[in-house]
Structure formats: C-alpha cells, structure tokens
Amino acid sequence: VKYVDEFRDPQLGRALAAEVLSLVEPDRHYKLMEVCGGHTHSIYKFGIDDLLPENVELVHGPGCPVCVIPMGRVDDGIAIAHQPGVIFTCFGDMLRIPGSDGSLLEAKAAGADVRMVYSPLDALRIAKQNPDRDVVFFAIGFETTAPSTALTLLRARAEGVRNFFCMCNHVTIVPPLRALLDSPDLRLDGFIGPGHVSTVVGARPFEFIPADYGKPLVVAGFEPLDVLQAVQMILRQLAEGRCEVENQYTRVVPYEGNTRALQVMAEVFALRPHFEWRGLGFISQSALRLSDAFADFDAELRYSVPGVRVADPKACQCGEVLKGVIKPFECKVFGTACTPERPIGTCMVSPEGACAAYYNYGRFARERTLV
Amino acid sequence: MSVSEREARVLGIIETARGKRGKFRDAQVTMSHGAGGKATQSMIEGLFVPAFGSETLAAMGDAGAVAVDGSALAMTTDAFVVRPIRFPGGSIGELAVNGTINDLAVSGARALALTLSLVLEEGLPAEDLRAEVAAIAAAAQAAGVQIVAGDTKVVERGHADAMYVCTTGLGRVDPRARLSPAGLRPGDRILVSGTVGDHGTAIMLARGEFDLDAEIESDTRSLWPVADALLEAAGPALHCMRDATRGGVASVLNELARASGAAVLVREADIPVDPVVAGAAEILGIDPLYVANEGKLVAVVAPEAADAALAALRAVPGCEAAAEIGRVHAEPPGMVLMETAFGGRRVVDQLVGDPLPRIC
Secondary structure: OHHHHHHHOHHHHHHHHHHHHHHOOOOOOEEEEEEEHHHHHHHHHOOHHHHOOOOEEEEEEEEOOOOOOOHHHHHHHHHHHOOOOEEEEEOHHHHHOOEOOEOHHHHHHOOOEEEEOOOHHHHHHHHHHOOOOEEEEEEEEOOOOHHHHHHHHHHHHHOOOOOEEEEEEEEOOHHHHHHHHHOOOOOOOEEEEEHHHHHHHOOHHHHHHHHHHOOOEEEEOOOHHHHHHHHHHHHHHHHHOOOOEEEOOOOOOOOOOOHHHHHHHHHHEEEOOEEEEOOOEEEEOOEEEEOHHHHHHEHHHHOOOOOOOOOOOOOOOHHHHHOOOOOHHHOOOEOOOEOOOOOOOHHHOOOOOHHHHHHHHHOOOOOOOOO | OOHHHHHHHHHHHHHHHHHOOOOOOOOOOOHHHHOOOHHHHHHHHHHHHHHHOOHHHHOOOOOEEEEEOOEEEEEEEEEEOOOOOEEOOEEHHHHHHHHHHHHHHOOOEEEEEEEEEEEEEOOOOHHHHHHHHHHHHHHHHHHOOEEEEEEEEEEOOOOOOOEEEEEEEEEEEOOOOOOOOOOOOOOOEEEEOOOOOHHHHHHHHHOOOOOOOOOOOOOOOOOHHHHHHHHHHHHHHEEEEEEOOOOHHHHHHHHHHHHHOOEEEEEHHHOOOOHHHHHHHHHHOOOHHHOOOOOOEEEEEOHHHHHHHHHHHHHOOOOOOOEEEEEEEOOOOOOEEEEOOOOOEEEOOOOOOOOOOOOO
16 A cells, blocks of 8 residues: 555645646635545545635535434444344444434443444354354445445355345435535535545546536545645636536546446345435435345345434534535534534544544644644 | 634634543443543543542553652553454563553653463463463563562453453652653654554454454563663653553643643654554554554653654664654644644544454
8 A cells, every 4th residue: 555655745735736726716715515525534634625725615525424324224223233143233433323322332332242344245254153143234335335235245145144134224426416406505616526436436427517507526536636636627627617527536437437336236226215314304216225136135124123213413413514504613513512422413423524524633723823 | 703713713612621621421331431532531530530539640640659768669550451362473461561561661660560460261271371471471571570469360251351461560760750741841842662553453453354464563562671761861851751552642642732731743754654554554444643552652852852862762672763753832732733744734633432442
C-alpha cells in the first residue's frame, strides 16, 4: 500500500489548490456535495477543506451505509441476535448504532453472541466452524459491498452450508440522490460522485444528474488529491459552462462499471418495492432483498422479527444532515446530547458519518489560531 | 449570527462540556470501558477516583507516589488479558513484567520489586505455563528486577481465556525526576521514542482473523533505559513521560493536554510509523496513532533541552527512530490538533469505543 503516498503529496495538493483558486469567481458561493461518506471522512481526516477557498463549501451527502439504517432494522437485528444458538455477525461500526432499546454492542454485553467481521466471507467461515449454530450476517452497504455479500451467498450455496443466513439491508445509490435532487430546500452547484459505488455500477447511472437536473458530477477517489482534483474538475465545468459526468477515478472506475459484479447481484438480490432510510423516510425501489432463489438463506424469513417501524428520536436531525440541508453543528443536539460515546443519531457513529467526522476531526473553527 | 459565529458558539459549548469530569452512567460494562478511551476515563473519573478519595489516584499518573520515611517511592499495578498469549515479538508474561516496569519508568522510578498473580484456566497445557514462567523470569532478569511475592488461582474451563497475569511494582523515584502530567508548558516539545502502533498491529494480525500476512513484531521492552537516558539528558527540563499503551499516542496526548490545560499540535509527517504497520493499518481502516505500544514512550521536554533529549533517546539501542513530533501551545486548552501531511489541520480526539480485540 505504499502507493497511497503519491496521492497524499502536499506539493501537488498546493498546486491543485492554486488551480481551484484560479477557477472560482470571487463573488460566487459554490456548494458541492460529496455523496459518499468515505469522501466526508477523507475531507476531515486530511483537512482537505483547509486547502479550499472560503467560497467553496463542501456539503455532506447521504452515502454513508451505516447512517441510513433505520432504528427498526437495528431492533430486528438485535431480536435475531438474541435468538438461542445464533451467532450474529456484522461490520464493526454497525455495532454501536442505536436501536430503540440499545445497540448491538449492548446486546453483546447482555449475552447475545455478536461478533465483528471485516467481510461476509469471515461470517461464512464462522458458519462452517460452527455447524451446530445459526450464523447470521447483517449485510449493509450500497452497491460497493453488495457484490461481496452476493458472492458469499453463492459460495455458501455451492458448498452446501445450511446454517448461514443473511439479513439483507443493502441499498442502492441512485434513488436517494433523485429524492434529494427533488427536494426543494437544497441548492447545489455540483456533485463529487461516489468512487467505490462506481467501481461496481460505473459512471453511467449518474448521467441523469446533469441531464435532468443540470448539475455536473465528477466520480472521485478517496485520497486527498483525488478529492481536490474532483473539486477542480467540477469548478472547471462550471467555469467553462459545461455540465456532464466526468470520471476522476479512472485508475479504478470503468465508465460501464463491473458487469460481472452486476450479474452476480442480479442473481442473488431482488429490488424491494420500498425501504425506509433513516431520516429520509421510505424511498421506493431503493433497497435489495434476497431473491426467491436464495430464500433459504434469508434471515428475515427464518426468524420472526418485530419488523416495526420506529420513529427517529425527535431531537435527531440526521435526515437533514444526510440531505446536506444542515451542517452537523447546526443540529440541536450535536456535541451535547449526541456525541460519539453517546450517539442519538447514526451520523455520529460511523466514521463515515458527517457528524462523527466533524466531531472527531473538524471540531476546530478554521479562523481560530493556535497561540 | 453568522454561520461561523454559530459554529464557534457550538464548539465552545462542546469544549466546556468535554472539560468537565467524566460521569459513569452506563447500565453495564462494555468492551469500551477497557479500551483506554473516553469510556475508560469516565469510569475512572466518575467511579473509582470519587470512591477511593485518594489525592495520589486523582493525579492520574501511571504510578502513584508513596513517601516512606523520607524516601520517595512509586507503586503501580496492571492486569494482562491479551489473546493470543504468545505473539510475534513477545508473550503475555513478558508483557506483564515490562508493562509494570514501564508504568514506573515513565513516572521517573526504577523498579525495585514486582509481585505476580496468575489466574489460570482449567486445562491450560503445562507447557504453556512453563513457557510463560520462563518468559516472566527472563524479562525480570533482563530488567534487573526481582519477583518477591505471588499468588495463583485456577478457574473452571471457559471462565478465563488461557491465563491472565497481574503484576504490581514498587520503585524508587529517581532524584533527577520532576515529572507531572500537568507539567506541559507552551513551547515544550513532544518526543516519541520510536515507531508507533507496532504492538497492537502485531496482536491483531497474530489473531489470524484477517487474511493479512505481514512481519510485524510487538515492541514489548523495558523502558527504564529510555527514561534513564532522558532524565540524564534533560533533568528538570523533562516535564512529563507517558508510555503509549492502550489508546496509543493519541490518547496519551489527549490525557496530557487535558491534565495541563494546554494545547498540543503534532505534525503527521514527523510521526514515525513502520511502513508495514502503516500498510496494515490502512487496510484495516485504523489509525496507528491510536494503536497500542508496549515499548514506546511520549516525552515532553522544555525547548532548550529538546535537542539533547532527542539525541540521548536516539542513542538508546532500539530507539533509533525516535522523533520530535510536535509542540505544546497555550490555546485552545485541552485540545490535540494535527497538521496533516497533506497540509490541512484537524482535531486528534480521544478514542471512542473499541473495535479492536484484547491487546494487553
């Protein structure tokens, strides 16, 4: 992984920052949304916005897989985790997402066998090592992680593993973007497109954004130079009066996406008619379930779960944060009632959540100086 | 009120809230309470310190000061629960001896004697016990410390994880030492004694839960020679030392900034990280600055003695990679900030939660 240093070179960063500065009109305010939580994390972790002119504002979008999981789904997961004999597996940052009565981490402390995994294949391995237990994988993520869940299920079927189940919470990126663009309370000048998702779906699915909504989008990688270059490319489009989808992340993202991954997803998953997104409400055709051919692996069919829709806590403004309508610090409970150690909302938990990234890395007003 | 004014106001409220003593409000103990981050701090400040009412404890040093007939002694204790018990570069026994010696060393005290308590799980192979006893003996001998008392308990299979080791150490405070966690002064320099994050990364990989092969060894070692060299080079200009165990260098810096009401600014580009550790951390999505060390200390030195202290550090075998990584500022109080290698600036906060397994 030594290669990443090339994409973190401060001299190249300063050169790009100078180009950005030359592209902005001094009296215009630019609002660009980074769709993906991975970008939000990079922006704060590397201090990228310190290199941008003051009139270029980055707004955080809905692309944080953990942040969009509604409370009811967490409750359903916890209910399964408490079933006798179940080993419940999920990614680490999912453990701390609050449900209506505690998180998976608290369920673990209360006796449920909850284990953190780094990949669905780890969960499958646990299933093979524990043939007398049911192993449930709580699958989350956009098109980025859905193929690995799909491949794991294909392997489970091929190997005849009967005690592996998946609670599918995979979501898709385009419907929430469309919902966001249709909402009246947001004025944006362009989008930094999600690099990881695009490795699977390609750049083509985003063409509706310039075509229907007149906003440029640049698919970008996650290193600081990637993000800065994407900003520069968007500003160049605006300066030249162009409006299109461009691909900054060509070293990883083919314009047409990964057809093999898309095929695998189509085989294993089916579209849900609608799915609840935390803070955004129900969005139609925005999530995946296991297809009928994989019903034997579907944890939601194997276990009866409450399946109750739980309203977000009143004080929580994750929805507005996810839509980029407010900045994290503008939320009424930010940093006081809602902190990373005692989160009310999901955006404060995941490292990709805008609130957590801002609280952990950005909590220092730019104009303040060190004495 | 403008956006930036509102932001500044919210940030002010948060900083005030963070400055207050932690409260222990959790319904049950979770792994976070053992991770050395915010939950641990809340438990110590909100439960232990008020219950025991000891001024020495409230000072939150790595070891407590005890005065006996005019001689200054230091005492500390530590429990080790690492899994697996043997890992590249060391084992639980070696860790238990060095960990306690190090808590004394960074308090400016040379260890005189240790006690040893073992909690053993029924079924532990005698071979494993023999190996750990040998490791304990070797580490103690290498550090010139005697084990003077001990205790052993055995619990039913499944009620412990192979073996847990507790050590308590007594040391004599060196007359050259003028150390305090509240001793940071604006202008002071921050030194680390070598590459950061080696131990925690070695343990994570040794657990075999990730399909990653990398040659990383734990850095477990006695830090007394390191502390001794710093005391000799800087004397009273050495304001504070801490061994960067659980929670890593980031947690140590936060504890010191908080205790002294000063700000710390570190330069990311100057922090020594082994390229293999950096690569593994990148893949695992963790920050080496938060990863445990078992043989690295952070030292805070007055500016006039910083160069001599760094030279003395680098002359200690195994500390060739020692570096100055930042400096102390007056404002904003209690905060740790980083100049990123990319040229931006960000907060380095205390660790929240613990995605990581038992590492010490």
